[in-house]
Amino acid sequence: MGRYVLRRLLQFIPVLIGTLFLIHYLTTLGIQFTGNPVRALFGVRQPPDSVIAAVSAKYHLNDPCLQQPGNPCFGLFVDRLASYARGDFGSDFRDQSVLDLLSRRWPVTGRLTLIAIVFEAVFGILLGVLAGIKKDRFADQGVKVLTVLLISVPVFVLGVLVQLALGVYVGNWIGGKEWLPDWTGEVFSVTFQGDHPWLSLIIPGMVLGALSLASIARLTRTGLIENLSSDYVRTAQAKGLTRKRVIGVHALRNSLIPVATYIGADFGFLIGGAIITEGIFNIPGVGGLVYQSIIGGVVPVTVAVVTILVLIFLSFNLLVDILYAVLDPRIRYD
Amino acid sequence: MSTQTVPETGELGTADPLLAVDDLHVQFRSRDGLVHAVNGVSFTVNAGETLGVIGESGSGKSVTSQAIMGILPPTASVTGEIRYRGEDLLKLPEQRRRAIRAESVAIVFQDALSSLNPVFTVGFQIAELFRKHRGMSRSEAKQEAVRMLDLVRIPNAKERVRSFPHEFSGGMRQRVMIAMALALDPDVLIADEPTTALDVTIQAQVMDLLRDLQAERDMGLILITHDMGVVADVCDEIAVMYAGRVVERAPVRDIYATPAHPYTRALLRSIPRVDRKGSALDVIEGLPPNLARIPQGCSFHPRCPFVQERCRLDEPPLYQVGYGRDSACHYWEEVVDA
Amino acid sequence: MTERPMEAVAQEQREVQDGPGPEDAQPGRSLWGDAVHELIRNPLFIAPLLVVLAIVSMAIVPQLWTSVDPQACQLADSKQGPSPGHPFGFTVYGCDMYSQVVYGARPDIIIAVVCTVGTMAIGVALGTLAAYFGGWVDVLISRLTDIFFGLPFILAALILLSIVGSHSIWALSAMLILFGWTQMTRIMRGSVLETKNRDYIEAARALGAKSPRIIFRHVLPNAIAPAIVISTIALGTFVSAEASLTYLGVGLERPTISWGVLISGGQEWAVAGHPHLLIAPCAFLIVTVLSFILLGDALRDALDPKLR
Numbered sequence: 001m002g003r004y005v006l007r008r009l010l011q012f013i014p015v016l017i018g019t020l021f022l023i024h025y026l027t028t029l030g031i032q033f034t035g036n037p038v039r040a041l042f043g044v045r046q047p048p049d050s051v052i053a054a055v056s057a058k059y060h061l062n063d064p065c066l067q068q069p070g071n072p073c074f075g076l077f078v079d080r081l082a083s084y085a086r087g088d089f090g091s092d093f094r095d096q097s098v099l100d101l102l103s104r105r106w107p108v109t110g111r112l113t114l115i116a117i118v119f120e121a122v123f124g125i126l127l128g129v130l131a132g133i134k135k136d137r138f139a140d141q142g143v144k145v146l147t148v149l150l151i152s153v154p155v156f157v158l159g160v161l162v163q164l165a166l167g168v169y170v171g172n173w174i175g176g177k178e179w180l181p182d183w184t185g186e187v188f189s190v191t192f193q194g195d196h197p198w199l200s201l202i203i204p205g206m207v208l209g210a211l212s213l214a215s216i217a218r219l220t221r222t223g224l225i226e227n228l229s230s231d232y233v234r235t236a237q238a239k240g241l242t243r244k245r246v247i248g249v250h251a252l253r254n255s256l257i258p259v260a261t262y263i264g265a266d267f268g269f270l271i272g273g274a275i276i277t278e279g280i281f282n283i284p285g286v287g288g289l290v291y292q293s294i295i296g297g298v299v300p301v302t303v304a305v306v307t308i309l310v311l312i313f314l315s316f317n318l319l320v321d322i323l324y325a326v327l328d329p330r331i332r333y334d
Numbered sequence: 335m336s337t338q339t340v341p342e343t344g345e346l347g348t349a350d351p352l353l354a355v356d357d358l359h360v361q362f363r364s365r366d367g368l369v370h371a372v373n374g375v376s377f378t379v380n381a382g383e384t385l386g387v388i389g390e391s392g393s394g395k396s397v398t399s400q401a402i403m404g405i406l407p408p409t410a411s412v413t414g415e416i417r418y419r420g421e422d423l424l425k426l427p428e429q430r431r432r433a434i435r436a437e438s439v440a441i442v443f444q445d446a447l448s449s450l451n452p453v454f455t456v457g458f459q460i461a462e463l464f465r466k467h468r469g470m471s472r473s474e475a476k477q478e479a480v481r482m483l484d485l486v487r488i489p490n491a492k493e494r495v496r497s498f499p500h501e502f503s504g505g506m507r508q509r510v511m512i513a514m515a516l517a518l519d520p521d522v523l524i525a526d527e528p529t530t531a532l533d534v535t536i537q538a539q540v541m542d543l544l545r546d547l548q549a550e551r552d553m554g555l556i557l558i559t560h561d562m563g564v565v566a567d568v569c570d571e572i573a574v575m576y577a578g579r580v581v582e583r584a585p586v587r588d589i590y591a592t593p594a595h596p597y598t599r600a601l602l603r604s605i606p607r608v609d610r611k612g613s614a615l616d617v618i619e620g621l622p623p624n625l626a627r628i629p630q631g632c633s634f635h636p637r638c639p640f641v642q643e644r645c646r647l648d649e650p651p652l653y654q655v656g657y658g659r660d661s662a663c664h665y666w667e668e669v670v671d672a
Numbered sequence: 673m674t675e676r677p678m679e680a681v682a683q684e685q686r687e688v689q690d691g692p693g694p695e696d697a698q699p700g701r702s703l704w705g706d707a708v709h710e711l712i713r714n715p716l717f718i719a720p721l722l723v724v725l726a727i728v729s730m731a732i733v734p735q736l737w738t739s740v741d742p743q744a745c746q747l748a749d750s751k752q753g754p755s756p757g758h759p760f761g762f763t764v765y766g767c768d769m770y771s772q773v774v775y776g777a778r779p780d781i782i783i784a785v786v787c788t789v790g791t792m793a794i795g796v797a798l799g800t801l802a803a804y805f806g807g808w809v810d811v812l813i814s815r816l817t818d819i820f821f822g823l824p825f826i827l828a829a830l831i832l833l834s835i836v837g838s839h840s841i842w843a844l845s846a847m848l849i850l851f852g853w854t855q856m857t858r859i860m861r862g863s864v865l866e867t868k869n870r871d872y873i874e875a876a877r878a879l880g881a882k883s884p885r886i887i888f889r890h891v892l893p894n895a896i897a898p899a900i901v902i903s904t905i906a907l908g909t910f911v912s913a914e915a916s917l918t919y920l921g922v923g924l925e926r927p928t929i930s931w932g933v934l935i936s937g938g939q940e941w942a943v944a945g946h947p948h949l950l951i952a953p954c955a956f957l958i959v960t961v962l963s964f965i966l967l968g969d970a971l972r973d974a975l976d977p978k979l980r
Binding site (some may be wrong): 314 | 769815821822827916958966969
């Protein structure tokens with residue numbers, strides 16, 4: 001097992017550097033192709049000259065390699081890596097460091113993502129098991145319909161519609177009823193409430209996790225059905241074990257393995273979805289930061305935050321890979 | 335109907351066989367219609383006896399064994415009787431049947447790699463039986479698991495109890511399956527092709543193990559296989575199955591010496607022999623029938639070298655050929671003389 | 673609960689043809705032949721197929737579906753609800769919603785088709801090469817896939833498009849292809865890995881067939897099924913992606929007409945009391961994506977030998 005972890009770590013590092021380089025290359029390409037590095041950073045706004053000069057110096061915008069489309073600019077890349085290693089991820093145009101900006105926001109996004117993951121895992125697996133056990137019967141068809149619908153709706157459409165329905169209609173309806181406790185109002189509020197950091201994130205969390213929930217349910221269902229017709233399930237039955245145990249312990253354990261990998265890969269999608277969800281529900285999280293920096297044209301912040309998000313994503317994947325080995329002993333000797 | 339050669343008495347007495355299968359029929363609902371997998375199978379097994387069930391794929395032997403265990407899918411409909419110590423298992427409520435599984439009647443499957451759960455240690459899978467059936471604690475059950483692994487001659491049992499199925503060789507894995515089956519000291523063990531997936535030398539070891547364990551515990555053993563070479567040493571009685579029926583039943587020596595059914599005869603003749611090197615292999619012409627459309631009359635008639643007009647019309651009952659011998663062939667006397 | 677005994681029995685019967693029995697044996701059919709046969713009879717395949725064809729026809733010949741000019745907008749009509757001749761009402765800018773929705777199909781379908789073809793081409797090529805040749809080819813391609821995979825799609829789009837600033841269909845498509853090929857590659861690699869170890873490949877090799885021939889004639893036709901299923905679903909995913917990216921501000925924008933543009937344009941006003949601004953474009957979007965997914969699902973069920 002130790003060797004497996006080590007090997008995964010060794011694979012992790014070049015991929016990490018490779019992805020960071022990819023981000024770097026994209027940024028430099030983008031700058032090179034617009035021809036004007038300064039313009040690339042500022043978008044359509046035209047800041048005062050002093051700001052331009054300061055930013056140019058800081059981001060090495062005068063480097064000749066930025067004038068040559070296609071040049072990977074390794075020197076700049078190494079510089080950037082060096083500053084990351086120092087903990088310097090750049091700052092916005094008002095000189096607030098990216099790390100500062102993030103420190104205020106990441107707890108919110110963290111909570112949102114956590115709610116989403118718990119929601120999608122718990123309900124996704126439950127629904128998948130239900131559908132798998134009652135294959136082709138009413139419950140199964142119901143789950144199938146529900147999951148296909150959820151998958152077809154892009155996150156932002158779902159968010160917008162949910163906000164419309166729950167936030168405006170239900171929220172107003174609740175507001176009028178005095179016999180309902182206050183916290184229901186918080187749960188269904190349209191936007192983030194600072195003094196109820198968990199409650200008001202429940203609905204957005206559910207929206208964020210909805211699509212993944214559908215995929216997890218489908219994965220679990222397929223896995224369970226496959227495993228239920230396997231030989232070792234037959235053996236478990238022959239051992240006189242209860243049906244509950246045969247399904248819940250023997251079949252389920254094997255079915256959860258692909259689900260674990262899915263959650264790992266899904267994290268990347270969740271990050272993207274968080275940006276959208278935070279935008280819709282006005283949540284002051286990391287996604288909101290990215291969203292605003294795009295609209296505001298603050299490219300250094302966008303790039304820096306994306307880099308950090310990628311770091312987190314890759315680390316999370318590494319953890320999931322290790323979890324996978326814990327769940328499936330066969331691959332420890334890969 | 336069956337022709338039992340063991341005399342039946344009215345009460346549960348010493349004359350009751352350990353396991354008696356009586357006119358078993360199993361059908362499956364499938365896309366191609368009703369599949370008649372088992373069509374009137376009867377046999378008995380007593381303590382200390384070994385019954386060999388021979389047949390090709392599709393003969394219904396595995397379905398029979400799973401019917402005895404009660405682990406057929408819901409698409410199966412089972413009729414007949416399966417009496418364990420006089421009690422008809424098919425009439426028992428599921429809870430009672432579950433208790434009987436593994437405690438009284440156990441089964442060993444063919445492919446140990448796919449029949450063992452890959453994500454749990456073998457110790458866990460054996461201990462599970464003790465924990466769930468006998469209510470033992472985890473540590474007690476683990477000790478029992480080690481004891482069982484020792485019993486099936488797995489070296490280093492104490493450490494290997496923590497290993498996963500894929501970490502064992504084929505022969506070792508099969509022993510693990512045997513250990514699991516024997517854990518609760520059942521009276522009847524069904525071994526469904528236990529050595530088919532193994533090398534010849536390992537086969538011999540596993541068969542020896544089975545034989546020793548059976549003798550030690552005075553178990554009834556049902557050995558299912560398609561390999562006639564394996565059964566000669568181990569079995570007392572042989573039942574030959576074809577298209578879901580027992581077509582011949584006899585003590586082992588008699589079957590090899592004077593087969594009384596054309597199918598048995600053809601099977602024996604098709605075994606390649608060293609002393610007939612150079613001559614063409616004997617094969618059985620034709621193919622086994624589609625169990626959704628079994629031929630009228632004798633199910634073997636399309637492939638039978640002794641076939642006559644009557645065979646195409648009348649399904650032969652089990653004729654009594656001798657003491658403890660039956661054959662489902664109208665013309666068994668010719669077969670015996672041939 | 674276990675299917676094995678019946679399946680083992682029935683499968684043998686199928687492999688071994690009927691003996692000299694009174695009924696005829698079933699004619700042998702290939703995997704694809706069987707699949708098509710089953711699909712035609714499946715309403716969950718025919719219905720979405722019809723929907724997709726309808727949407728595609730909207731993309732190719734919108735004039736067939738509406739005679740109203742989508743660009744004929746009058747601010748005075750802004751945000752008006754449904755009325756005679758304008759079944760879906762008007763958009764924020766006073767354009768006829770129905771015709772905008774119809775014309776909006778085109779960019780989405782173009783993006784869907786272009787991106788799917790692109791990712792499939794790259795994915796099938798890379799995945800097959802990696803799996804078939806193994807060794808350093810595999811390591812190289814797999815690491816490359818991991819690297820691209822490490823950059824979530826939306827994030828990459830955000831970076832690139834916010835810098836480049838282009839809102840054209842082609843920029844968007846190029847970007848989606850650039851970051852969408854990883855999934856297809858992985859699926860194809862897995863499928864080829866599984867296929868190449870099958871016995872008939874060994875047989876072909878033993879008979880002296882060279883690699884390219886083996887790949888094209890034996891490996892690909894059998895390994896391509898999962899890729900086809902994913903591609904069908906991918907068509908829907910790309911439509912979804914365009915809408916999401918447009919909503920984020922880096923996708924398409926006015927005057928290009930697409931469902932994403934309509935939705936992001938109408939969102940604020942819809943919440944403020946004009947729900948019809950959202951309903952039509954959302955419905956079209958959802959129904960289109962849904963249809964692609966149902967098609968893919970039906971294909972998967974038809975092609976998966978284990979579920980037969």
